Amino acid sequence: MISLHILFNSIIMGLLLGGLYALVGLGLSLSFGVMKIINLAHGDLIILSCYIAFALQTLAGIDPIFSIIILSPCFFLLGYAIQKLIIARAFKINPQTVPIITFAISIILQNTCLLIWTPLSRGLLTYFSLYSLSIYSLNIPLIYLLDFIAALAIMIVLKVMLKRSYLGVAIRASSQDWIASQLMGINTDYIYAIAFALSLAISAISGVFLGLTVPFTPTSGVAYLLIAFGIVLIGGLGSMLGCFLGGITIGLIHVLSGLILGTGWQLFCVCLSIILLLLFKREVK
Amino acid sequence: MSKMRLFHLISSRKLIIPISVVIILAIMPLFGVYPTLIMFLYLVLLVMSSMWNLLAGYTGLICLGHASFIGISAYTVGIFTMLNLPYQLGIVVGGFSAALLSLLIAVPTFRMRGIFFAIGTLTVSEALRAFFTTFKPTEGAIWGGAGIPIKTAISLRELYFFMIPVAIVSLIILRLILKSKVGLGLMAIRDDETAARTCGVRVFKCKLYSFLISSFFTGLAAGSFYIYQGHVEPVSAFGINWTMLLMIAVVIGGIGTLEGPLIGAGIAVFLHIALARYAGLSLLIEGLLILSIMLLQPRGVAYLLHKILKKIYP
Numbered sequence: 254m255i256s257l258h259i260l261f262n263s264i265i266m267g268l269l270l271g272g273l274y275a276l277v278g279l280g281l282s283l284s285f286g287v288m289k290i291i292n293l294a295h296g297d298l299i300i301l302s303c304y305i306a307f308a309l310q311t312l313a314g315i316d317p318i319f320s321i322i323i324l325s326p327c328f329f330l331l332g333y334a335i336q337k338l339i340i341a342r343a344f345k346i347n348p349q350t351v352p353i354i355t356f357a358i359s360i361i362l363q364n365t366c367l368l369i370w371t372p373l374s375r376g377l378l379t380y381f382s383l384y385s386l387s388i389y390s391l392n393i394p395l396i397y398l399l400d401f402i403a404a405l406a407i408m409i410v411l412k413v414m415l416k417r418s419y420l421g422v423a424i425r426a427s428s429q430d431w432i433a434s435q436l437m438g439i440n441t442d443y444i445y446a447i448a449f450a451l452s453l454a455i456s457a458i459s460g461v462f463l464g465l466t467v468p469f470t471p472t473s474g475v476a477y478l479l480i481a482f483g484i485v486l487i488g489g490l491g492s493m494l495g496c497f498l499g500g501i502t503i504g505l506i507h508v509l510s511g512l513i514l515g516t517g518w519q520l521f522c523v524c525l526s527i528i529l530l531l532l533f534k535r536e537v538k
Numbered sequence: 539m540s541k542m543r544l545f546h547l548i549s550s551r552k553l554i555i556p557i558s559v560v561i562i563l564a565i566m567p568l569f570g571v572y573p574t575l576i577m578f579l580y581l582v583l584l585v586m587s588s589m590w591n592l593l594a595g596y597t598g599l600i601c602l603g604h605a606s607f608i609g610i611s612a613y614t615v616g617i618f619t620m621l622n623l624p625y626q627l628g629i630v631v632g633g634f635s636a637a638l639l640s641l642l643i644a645v646p647t648f649r650m651r652g653i654f655f656a657i658g659t660l661t662v663s664e665a666l667r668a669f670f671t672t673f674k675p676t677e678g679a680i681w682g683g684a685g686i687p688i689k690t691a692i693s694l695r696e697l698y699f700f701m702i703p704v705a706i707v708s709l710i711i712l713r714l715i716l717k718s719k720v721g722l723g724l725m726a727i728r729d730d731e732t733a734a735r736t737c738g739v740r741v742f743k744c745k746l747y748s749f750l751i752s753s754f755f756t757g758l759a760a761g762s763f764y765i766y767q768g769h770v771e772p773v774s775a776f777g778i779n780w781t782m783l784l785m786i787a788v789v790i791g792g793i794g795t796l797e798g799p800l801i802g803a804g805i806a807v808f809l810h811i812a813l814a815r816y817a818g819l820s821l822l823i824e825g826l827l828i829l830s831i832m833l834l835q836p837r838g839v840a841y842l843l844h845k846i847l848k849k850i851y852p
Contacts, residue, residue, distance in 0.1 A: 290653060353828065354828075356785070360778070361822055361825040475664060479664055521665055521668035524668060531646040
């Protein structure tokens, strides 16, 4: 029998883990909400960011938290290049082939990581990795709290940017109707590239926090793609707050299924809940 | 009279190529084990990629969950051989179990279009992989990530001769479907689903037919392949590598053409053998190949060959 104390602690952990998942989902929600294309390489890009942070830490001795400052602009440029050079071209040839293209990118990234860093499980360890806060009888790892705060901060920044800045308005306009926004003088090709680049910059940040929280292998990207997909399904398209709530839901499912059924069943339960969600959702186009 | 008609039918031009191909396939085991193995792999991949092509090329459903049909069928065959039942029955039941799974998947995933369908099917195969990595039938049994052995006493040659009719029947059925009304409906759905629906195409029914047939034959081919392999484990059976292999065969050959998988499966098997020495690099190279073909020549090798043939025989 699970005691009430453990259950309560797990719920808190689930909520905080949900913050991390919301961060994973935010990037996908942005690119998907604007371009209506799911980037199947999303999970593997996150894992790539984990590995680069890992390399920076082991080779150059840069603290993972500070490596965000280097990683995020690099991923921004990478995203811009991928969108301009690959996805935009594929979209012009035939929109139906875009999933195949992004799937190929995901395989390429996965195997590059496998070649360079071998299939061993890695993690980002820092001096505060093992710290935890004790409030009454609850134990909260510091990393989980950091994840949650980072997710909240990025969500708020993104929301304000989308609402207030010219770029944000242009992004929202081209996500609603790209022909009309072209007629209003918005360069939609540029906006798509910027949105994709932003989504990758967020992925880089989420990658670093993911690496700090859980161990990763080159093939664990698929799981995070599915988690991000589930979050976008729960939260609705392009909604940042919905994304956050979706992340918390998936985080709770993840932790509670691990507590009740055992850790082996966690991914299965998350996948199953996504399938059930699809079953009861209105028609998705 | 009937003998004459049969003779005419055989000597008519249309059938010369298929019959000679069948004869070449049938005498392949005379050349030794290695050519038989290569042709066996080719046939397996041909069936699977043709069936993936039926979904991706003709119906516009990019399915990333074909590995779930492959894995389910493999596990069914494994369970059948564990219970000492005939392997042929196991393969057929494996095909039917794959079809049953596709029927179950169809309800939640057919309401999605395009990319949603792709990722929905990927979720199913990942869910099954996670299930089979932790599932244990009884306490103390070692299924889980270790998988189950498939012990049979049959030779590769027998399997090969089982695979030839499966491949031929699947290709004939594929052709019949595409010539029929259902095939026309499928292509209408691919080009514009809403328009097809307004024109009176029964979208759900057409998609379901193509999905069922695709999964059934994929299951048959997968069952025979895993009997050759002798062992099933969840990571390889439900893994993304299968999807990648089918995709590369179809994309290189030419997506949405009947002859595409015929060429593409050959190239994929060749790549598989040629790159076997560089295990780590092989998937990377295959991924780069898909990417470059999709961007440079989306219609594949079949289209290029068609163009060359037209120049030689105008």
